[in-house]
Amino acid sequence: MNSDGNGILLDVDNVGIKFETKRRSVEALRDVNLEVQQGEFISIVGPSGCGKSTLLRAVAGLTVPTSGGIQLRGSEVQAPRQDVGFVFQRPALLPWRDVRGNIMLQAEMRGLDKKQATRRCDELLELTSLTDFTKALPHELSGGMQQRVSLCRALLHDPDVLLMDEPFGALDALTREHLNVELQRLWAQTGMTVLLVTHSVPEAVYLASRVVVMGPRPGRIIEEFEVDLPHEREYEPTLEDPRFHAVAGRTRELLGSPMGGD
DSSP: OTTTTTTTTEEEEEEEEEEEOOOEEEEEEEEEEEEEEOOOOEEEEOOTSSHHHHHHHTTTTSOOOOOEEEEEETEEESSSOOTTTEEEESOOTTSSSSSHHHHHHHHHHHHHHHHHHHOOOOOOOHHOOGEEEETTOOOSOOHHHHHHHHHHHHHHHSSSSSESTTTTTTOOOOHHHHHHHHHHHHHHHHEEEEEOOOSSSHHHHHHEEEEEEEEEESSSSEEEOOOOOOSSSSSSHHOHHHOOOOOOOHHHHHHHHOOOOO
């Protein structure tokens, strides 16, 4: 595995993960292979308990594979890394810190240059339309705004890859739709590399350049689809596009659900 010269940023090679307890052994992932190019947006879908989140945690260096390996920019992922950003389902903001303070926490934890981090923070606040809320405390923000703060915090150190684990799953439908549009715009503008775990097929297809479908535990990749849609996408026209319906329909078939998520 090597990302030099072949355009591969992230290489998941034959990864298996087992969790051992006193009572039993649980095989979470088996023989997972995934190559991610710089600038791709990968949506990962699959049934509950299939190991989607475990895969993200392994890419982040938070869980060590039992077999196989993961390389990011040609170096083995064996522990938490500086070049990865992670957005979880819950924003997990510090209630006593304002918006800027919560974002800048990343700089403090990583020992980043304060001036550079402040400039980056200002850029992200503008990109996510939070400039007018820098002094607001978390309880003064809507759920969607809190998650935007969480996204800014994850991007402050300009990671090579952004991992998102059901980041909009706890939000109402309209807020989720709005954040989908914002995230798609942000990806199109910045060219960042994203791996998103979601249970929503429409969300997965709307956002992604490629959709990866996982099967039941032990999780494995059963099919992948390139999403043949414009890099910059308008929400309603995209959901009405036959190419969108083709990928969404096949994904739902594989998941065995007529509704295929939200």
